[in-house]
Amino acid sequence: MIRYLKTFVTAAETASFSAAGARLGLTQSAVSAQIQRLEDDLGVQLFERTGRAVSLSDDGRRLLAQAQGVIADYHAMRGEAGASGQQAALAPIHVGAILTVQLGLLPGAIRRWTALGAMPHLNIVPGMSVQLLAQLDARELDLAVMIRPRIGVPADMKWLPLMHEPYVAIAPKGTRGEVPDWAAALPFVRYNRRSYGGDLVERYLRRHRIWVREGVELDEPEVILRMVRAGLGWSIVPATLIGLPVDAKASSSQAPKAPKAPKVSRARSAIDVQLLPLAGAPLTRELGVLVRQSALKRAAVNTLMKCLANEAGSRA
Template identity: 70%
Template sequence: MIRYLKTFVTAAETASFSAAGARLGLTQSAVSAQIQRLEDDLGCQLFERTGRAVTLSDDGRRLLAQARGIVGAYRAMRGEAGQHGVQAAVAPIDLGAILTVQMGVLPGAVRRWWARGAPPHLNIVPGMSVQLLGQIDARELDVAVVIKPRLGIPSDLKWLTLMHEHYVAIAPKSARGELGDWARDLPFLRYNRRSYGGYLVDTFLRRHKVWVRDGVELDEPEVILRMVRQRLGWSIVPSSLIGAARAAGVRSLPLPGAPLLREIGVLARQSALKRAPVASLVECLVEEAGALAAG
C-alpha cells in the first residue's frame, strides 16, 4: 500500500496521471489502476476526473498530508535500517498465472525449482490474462504466465513463449453430427470474450459464420470442460492443458480452416529477472512446458 500512497502523492503534486507515471516509471493506466485501488481501500474518491485532467477532491486534499507523512516515515525507516546494516530478508516472488497454467505447468515447474535449492516464498496470484497484465504493469507482480497480448510488449518487460495450444470443439459424448449440428442443437458455453483466449474463439465464429445459441459465458476452460461433461452444451476451448481431447464423457472435433492457437508464455519484469531466484523459476517454467510438449 506504500507504493499506492507514493503514487497518490506524486499524482497530487503533478496534477496528472501521465506526468506521475513518467516520474515513477509507470504507464498512465497503471497509475490510474493504483489510484482506483487506493480509493477502493480508503472508501473515498481522491481525485475529480475531467477528461485527462485530474484535481484533488475534498477527501484527497484532506488525506494528502497524512499520505505524505506515511511515505516520508517509510523512507526514514528504510534509511535507518540501511545505516545499521540490517539485511533484508530474501524478497518473495509474486507470480500471476491463469488457471490452466496453474493446473498444467505450475506444479511440475515448482517441483523443479525446489529441487535447485531453498527458494524464497512464492506467492501465486490467479486471474485472467488481461487482469494479470494490468497487475504486472502496475508492478504488483514480478512474473505472469499468460496468453500473449495482442498489443506489443513494453520495453521494461520480457516475453518468453512456453507453448502454442490448439483449440478444439467439444460436446457431450452423446452429441451427434458435426460442429454445425452442435451449434444448431446445443447451447454454447462461451469462453469469456473479454479474455484474450475468448477473443480468439469469437473471431473464429465470426470468420466461419457459425451462429451459436449462447448459454453461459465464463472465464475458465477447465470449468467449461466440466460443464460439457455434465451435458450443459458445447464449446470451443484450448485443449492441451485441460486434456479436452482425452476427457471422459466428452467428444472433441478439430476446427475447420487454419489451426486456431493461443500462445502462452512468461511475461517478466526485466528488473525482476536480475534476481537469481526469479530467473531460475522462469527457467523451470520453460523446462516444464517443454517436457509437457514432448510427452
C-alpha cells in the first residue's frame, strides 16, 4: 500500500495522472488503477476528474498530509540512520545507469574508482532514465547516471551535471542527400518517445516539421546505431557515448575529407554510417548524476560522483 500512497502524493504534486506516471515510470492507466484501488480501500474519492484533468477532492486534501507522514515514517524505518558508521561505509552502493553510460562513461569512472583502493561494492542497475527515477524515489538506488528529468529534480535529490551530448542524424553508409531526403526515402529507427532522450527527438521533428516513415522504435542509442548499420533506416541519436564524431559536418555526404576521430571514439577505427548535422539550434541531452540527499552523507558516494565527473570532463 505504500506504493499506492506514493502514487497518490505524486499525482497530487503534479495534478496529472500522466505526469505522475512519467515520474514514477508507470503508464497513465496504471496510475489510475492504483488511485482507484486506494480510493476503494479508504472509502473516499481522492480526486475530482474532469476529462484528462484531475484535482484533489476535499477528502484528498485532508488525507494528503497523512499520506506524506506515513511515507516519511516508512522511509525512516528503512533508513540508514540505524546502521553503524562502519557498516554504512561498507554497504554496497546501488548505481542506476542508462545503457550508453554503462558502455561509454562508466568503465573509465570505475577504473578511477578502483584505483583509489578498497571501496564498497558497486551494484550497477540498468534501465531507462524514467525507470531509474522511479527506483530512486523508491529508495532502491543511491544514485543514477541518466538524462536530466524533464519534470524537474525532486526536492529530496540533487542533480550533478556531467556533460551535454549533441544529437546527429545517421543513415546507412553511402546514403546521399540531406535529412529531409532521408526522411522521405527511408524508414525511421526511432529513439523511444517515452524516454527522456527520445522525447527530445520527437520535439525536434515536430519543431522542424519533419514527417517520418515509422520503422522500429527502441530504447537505446547503441542498438539504434546497429540497426542503422544493418540498413534498416535512418535515425537521430546522441553521438558522444556511442563513439560518433560530434562534428557531423566532417562526415556528411558532401564532405571530401575523412572525419577526424574525436577523443570519445578512439576505439573505433572508422565511421561506418553516414552522418549529418541537425539544422537549427543545437539539440543536446544533459547527462548527469541524480543522487538522493541521504546518500550524499556517505563519503564513498561523493568519491564516486567525483570519479564520474572527472571521467566526463576527460571526454569534453
